[in-house]
Amino acid sequence: MRLVKVGLAAVNTTVGAFSANVERAVSLARQLSAQQTSIAVFPEQCVAGYPAEDLVQWQAFVDRQWTELLRFASETAGLPMVSVLGVAIAHRGLRYNCAAVVGGGRVWGLVPKEKLPTYNIFYEGRTFARGSAGMKEEHQGVPFGDFLFQCDFGCVGVEVCEDLWSADGPMKRRAYSGAELICNVSSSPFRIGVEGTRRELVSTRAGDHQCTIAYANQVGAQDGLIFDGGGFVNQNGRMALELPRFQQTCGAAVVDLERTTRLRTENTTWRDDRKSWAMEKPAVPVIAVAVTTKRAGLTYPFPAHRSFFLPAPEPRRTPKEQYCEDLLDALAMGIGDYYEKTKGFTRLGVALSGGRDSLLTLLIAHRYASRADVPIEVFSMPTRYSSEGTRAAAALIAKELGVRFSEVSIDEAFERELAAAKEMLGPGRELTPITQQNVQARLRAQRMWNWANSSGGLFLQTGNMSEKAVGYTTIGGDLMGALAVIANLPKTVVMFLLEHLFEKHGYAGIKAVTAKPAGPELAPNQVGEEELMPFPILDACFHLFAGEKLSPADVTTAVTTMFPEVPAPVLATYVTRFVKLFTVSIYKWVQSPISLHVGALDLDRERALQLPVVTRTEW
Secondary structure: OOEEEEEEEEOEOOOOOHHHHHHHHHHHHHHHHHOOOOEEEOOOOOOOOOOOHHHHHOHHHHHHHHHHHHHHHHHOOOOOOEEEEEEEEEEOOEEEEEEEEEEOOEEEEEEEOOOOOOOOOOOHHHHOOOOOOOOEEEEOOEEEEOOEEEEOOEEEEEEEOHHHHOOOOOHHHHHHOOOOEEEEEEOOEOOOOHHHHHHHHHHHHHHHOOOEEEEEEOEEEEOOEEEEEEEEEEEOOEEEEEEEEOOOEEEEEEEEHHHHHHHHHHOHHHHHHHHHHHHHOOOOOEEEOOOOOOOOOOOOOOOOOOOOOOOOOOOOOOHHHHHHHHHHHHHHHHHHHHHHHHOOOOEEEEEOOOOHHHHHHHHHHHHHHHHHOOOEEEEEOOOOOOOHHHHHHHHHHHHHHOOEEEEOOOHHHHHHHHHHHHHHHOOOOOOOHHHHHHHHHHHHHHHHHHHHHHHOEEEEEOOOHHHHHOOOOOOOOOOOOOEEOOOOOOHHHHHHHHHHHHHHHOOHHHHHHHOOOOOOOOOOOOOHHHHOOOHHHHHHHHHHHHHOOOOHHHHHHHHHHHOOOOOHHHHHHHHHHHHHHHHHOHHHHOOOOOEOOOOOOOOOOOOOOOOOOOOOOOO
8 A cells, every 4th residue: 555645725815915825825734734644735826816817917926926935835844745736936027827846845846837718707828828748947946847746655746727627638648657646726716517517527537547636626705706615636536535615624535546556557548548658758757855744654545434335325415405505605605705805894785675686685695794793784775666565575584684674765866866857858858767767776876885985885786697688777776886796697596596595494585575576666567577578588598699609590499499388479579689688788787896706607798708898780
C-alpha cells in the first residue's frame, strides 16, 4: 500500500481581500494538517478572489498576490503537507491564471491554466494568457510552465478549473507522463443541475486517465455569481470524498496510490494508448518537492457501512427537493454574501405586494437573514387597485416570518403624480393607461430608495425573468433595486419554489398569495397570463428563442408539439408576440440591477446574453 490523505478546502473569498483570503486558506490548511492530510487542494484564484475581471490589468493588484502567496507559504511552512492553490501572476507582460504548489515554506512551481473560457459568464480570454504544453520558464526564481511534481508519496499534476472540462485538456499528457494524482483548483459557478454534471465529469476523467483527481471549488457569492463550493476526491472513477456544498469547509480522504498503479497495469487500453502517446510526445518534466509529509498511521480506506459491495444506506433527497433546495441555498447565499462583503448595509428591505415574486424574494431573504441574525423590513404600498386579499396576504406572511411590516398607501401620491404628469403633457393630451400603471410602480420604487438611503437598507428587487424578458416591468419602478434576487428565475420556477416552500413550512401566507391569479394589480382585474400568455408557454418561448437560438418559425413548430391542447394559430400568435416583446424590451433589461446567476441562460447583459440594444428583426 501507498496511502496518502488528500484534502480539499472550499474557501469563501472576496475579490481584492488578499489578507482575509489568505488567512482563511491558512486556517483551513491548519485544520487539514491536523487531520494528517498529505496534500491539500484549494480553489482557483484563492489569493485574490474570483473573478477579478479587469482588475488584473492593474500591476499592483497582481503584484500583491505574489506577496500574499509567499505569506501563505511562510505561515504553512511548519505543516508536513503540500498545498495547491490558485494565484495570478504577471510574467513578461502577460497575466496568467495559475495553480501554485507550496510546501515547506516555499513555492515549488507555477502551472498556468491552458483552457481559458470566454463564453457565457466568463471573460478570461480577455485578461489572461494561456499556458501551453512544453512551457518551461521561471517566474521570480520559481519554475513556471508545464511541470509535474514528485512528492514523497507519489507524482502529482496540477491544473486549473476549465482544464478539466475540456476533453483535450492537459490531464492526458500529465497522466501519461506519470502523474498519479491530479489536483484541480476550481472556481466553478453554480448553475441548476451542475453538481451532477461535475460529479460525472470528474468520475469520467479519473476513469479515462486512470488517475486520482482532487477537485476543490470556491464557495460564496461575488457580485451576481454564486459558487456552491464542494469538491471531490475520485480514484480511477470511484468516488472517495464529496465535500459539502454551500459552506466554507474542508475535508480529506485516504487513497491508496498503489491501486492507481495497479489499475493502470491492468487496463490494456490505457497502457496501449500511453505507449502510442509516448512514441510521439515528450514527457512532462518533473520537479522534486522536498517536503516530508506525515503519513504514518494512515489506515486503508473502507466504506463507512463496511461493505465494498453493498450500496451505502444514506438516504438521498428527491429530485424535486434537490432542485428546490439547491436553488434556494444558492440565492440565499447570493443575498448574504452581497450584504456582508459590501459592508454597506444594515438590514434588508422588500416591497411586498402580496404577489408571488415579492413573496418568494422575501422567503429567500428570510432564509439567509434568520441564520445570520440580519433584520428584514417589508413594506406594502397599496393603491385603489390593490385587493384586500393581497394586502392581507402580505401582512400575514410578514407576521408568520416575524419581520417588521409597514403598510403605507401611495394612493394620494398617485393622484398628485397623475395631475403633475398631465400638466407636463399640456392641454388636449392624456396619460396613457400604461403610464398610469407605471406611475404606481415608480412611486413604490422611489419610496424604497428613500427608505434605503436613510436606513442603510439593501433594497432587494423582486422581478422574475419571464416578465423581465418581455418588458412586463417598469423602468424606475419594479425593475429597480440594489440586487435582483429572482431576476433569472422563470415565472414557472417561481411558482414551483413557492409550492415546495408551502409543502415544507406550511406558511398560510403562501396559500393566501397563490389563491388568486398572478397579476400586478396596477389596473382593475389585471391577470398577467391574460395580458401576456400562459406562463408555461412564455417560458418555453424564452428557452427556445433566447436559449436554443431557434428562429420564430422553429419556435412555433416546437411549441405546437409541446402544447397540443392549444390551437396552433393561437400558439403562433403567442410566439410572434413573445419575439416582438423580447426584442423591443432589451433596452429595459440592460438597465436592471445586478442579478443572481443560477442558470446557463439569464438576462444579465454583462454575464450571459449579450445583445445589442439597437437592432432590427428582419432576419
